[in-house]
Amino acid sequence: MKLISNALTLFIIIALVIICMQGKPKEHASRDLSENELGCLVENVYFEARGEDALGQAAVAHVTLNRVKSRLYPDSVCDVVWQKGQFSWTEDGRRDRMTDLDAIGKAVDIALAVSRGKIKDPTGGALHYYAQDKVKPRWARHGWRLILGEHTFVRLAGR
Numbered sequence: 001m002k003l004i005s006n007a008l009t010l011f012i013i014i015a016l017v018i019i020c021m022q023g024k025p026k027e028h029a030s031r032d033l034s035e036n037e038l039g040c041l042v043e044n045v046y047f048e049a050r051g052e053d054a055l056g057q058a059a060v061a062h063v064t065l066n067r068v069k070s071r072l073y074p075d076s077v078c079d080v081v082w083q084k085g086q087f088s089w090t091e092d093g094r095r096d097r098m099t100d101l102d103a104i105g106k107a108v109d110i111a112l113a114v115s116r117g118k119i120k121d122p123t124g125g126a127l128h129y130y131a132q133d134k135v136k137p138r139w140a141r142h143g144w145r146l147i148l149g150e151h152t153f154v155r156l157a158g159r
Contacts, residue, residue: 062114
């Protein structure tokens with residue numbers, strides 16, 4: 001049953017991506033993502049920030065892509081998203097099913113816009129963020145911070 005549910009979710013993501021990409025030339029992309037990588041970025045935006053406004057969701061997408069560019073993290077979006085201990089939704093033990101079609105559509109739009117360079121990085125290159133009402137990480141005391149919605153984005157000193 002879980003396999004069918006995951007397959008349906010992936011199908012919806014791919015269908016939305018194809019619909020959104022119709023008529024948009026590939027040469028405008030600042031970083032071409034494979035369908036799989038785009039799917040992972042969409043999932044991360046959806047599960048980490050679906051309750052946020054577009055800027056907050058874009059900030060989460062940028063942090064994900066900033067990590068891909070950083071030598072401190074894996075080289076692909078999916079490897080960054082699924083790296084152990086990085087994003088709470090990947091380790092919370094819940095079934096990860098995207099069910100809110102409006103939120104899925106918004107996450108797809110944000111992921112495409114960010115990956116194509118259409119939304120400037122509001123985090124200034126941050127590699128980290130946390131939910132300010134849930135945790136107060138010690139490492140977050142050092143560095144530049146930006147609060148957007150429920151998240152605090154952090155660019156650590158020297159990174």
